[in-house]
Amino acid sequence: MTTWRAATVASTARLTSTARSIVLDVPGWQGNLAGQHLDLRLTAEDGYQAVRSYSIASVGPGQLVELGVDKVVDGEVSPYLVDEVRAGDQLEIRGPLGGWFVWRPADVGPVQLVAGGSGIVPLAAMIRARRTSSSVAPFRLLYSARTPDDVLFAPELDNAGDVEITFAYTRRAPDGFARKPKRLDRTDLAELTLPPADDLTVFVCGPTGFVEAVADGLVSLGHDPARVKTERFGGA
Amino acid sequence: MPAHVDGNALAGPMSELFAFDVTVATAVCGSCGDNAHMGQAMVYVSAMGHVARCRSCGDVLMVLVETPNGTMLNVRGLTGLRIAPTG
Ligand SMILES: Cc1cc2nc3c(=O)[nH]c(=O)nc-3n(C[C@H](O)[C@H](O)[C@H](O)COP(=O)(O)OP(=O)(O)OC[C@H]3O[C@@H](n4cnc5c(N)ncnc54)[C@H](O)[C@@H]3O)c2cc1C
Ligand SMILES: [Zn+2]
Numbered sequence: 028m029t030t031w032r033a034a035t036v037a038s039t040a041r042l043t044s045t046a047r048s049i050v051l052d053v054p055g056w057q058g059n060l061a062g063q064h065l066d067l068r069l070t071a072e073d074g075y076q077a078v079r080s081y082s083i084a085s086v087g088p089g090q091l092v093e094l095g096v097d098k099v100v101d102g103e104v105s106p107y108l109v110d111e112v113r114a115g116d117q118l119e120i121r122g123p124l125g126g127w128f129v130w131r132p133a134d135v136g137p138v139q140l141v142a143g144g145s146g147i148v149p150l151a152a153m154i155r156a157r158r159t160s161s162s163v164a165p166f167r168l169l170y171s172a173r174t175p176d177d178v179l180f181a182p183e184l185d186n187a188g189d190v191e192i193t194f195a196y197t198r199r200a201p202d203g204f205a206r207k208p209k210r211l212d213r214t215d216l217a218e219l220t221l222p223p224a225d226d227l228t229v230f231v232c233g234p235t236g237f238v239e240a241v242a243d244g245l246v247s248l249g250h251d252p253a254r255v256k257t258e259r260f261g262g263a
Numbered sequence: 264m265p266a267h268v269d270g271n272a273l274a275g276p277m278s279e280l281f282a283f284d285v286t287v288a289t290a291v292c293g294s295c296g297d298n299a300h301m302g303q304a305m306v307y308v309s310a311m312g313h314v315a316r317c318r319s320c321g322d323v324l325m326v327l328v329e330t331p332n333g334t335m336l337n338v339r340g341l342t343g344l345r346i347a348p349t350g
Contacts, residue, residue, distance in 0.1 A: 029278035066275035080272055124274035127286035127302025235266040259268040261308070 046097040061156035062129035065122025082149035097145035132160030136226035143233025174199040232258040270304035289345040294322040
């Protein structure tokens, strides 16, 4: 069983104008699988508590656990995590959690990752796990972001070796980028992702509306719904 | 209807109660008989608690309410829950 335990903010780093990497020091952390999340609990001085789930970006040994949080402007918890929390601050977490939306280095089949916005966080963990385990499973990532400035973990993704990465933008694309800014549609999915196959696993993560549209599109292209794993972050 | 998340979000509150991972347990819907991992259910999270609904027919599978005085778990919408062996 898992319950709340103390964590200390070890460091923070800005990822984009709205997102931040937060590294927590969690004594006794036993590691985690790529794709798992944790629950984070904040307690106000008057005792009021708020709980939110955050995917884990890090994998591997040690007691440092990295999160990637994007700010929901009118949100209760994320503006605090992105703009206010500082090294040395204490909070509570429970985890690692979940064994459904995970990739294990022993899984040898091809993998298609589809991220929307901060939905890259657990998928980045999968790319990290693939690298640290020297897995040769074919990996492909389709990452939809608002603009090139809104890409989380950009330097790391630029050096992701033989992971085939395609970016798509919804608001503004770089100069000379062929695809015009728009949401991912069925044609994009047909052109930019791996075709259905018996041994293929697809992981889709991002805001609920994004995940819904992508998962429906993939199933309409012939993917087995049981092999399209989803992690909805909430929101529209 | 407010936006939902996946059954993955049940992992934390359920892990306070049980040793098994609820997201890989297979739930049989009492209304339509659909078989799915709980990780595939639609979960509505609010300050009141978590409501898990069948991905297929939308009926309630499970309600979980955490309060300072304990946790209320209602599984009336499930015909069964198959718990995968650990390891
Ligand atoms: C399993 C899981 C993993 C998650 N992992 C991450 C992660 O790695 N990084 C991350 O940044 N977030 C992640 N989230 C989302 C996160 O849990 C919070 O929902 C998010 O940070 C907003 O919380 P808040 O308190 O700021 O907003 P709230 O006060 O809860 O909500 C304010 C308003 O924003 C809307 N809203 C809520 N969530 C979102 C959202 N994700 N996008 C857009 N609008 C939203 C609400 O409907 C509401 O109208 C994850 C969610 C789940 C279920
Ligand atoms: Zn049903």
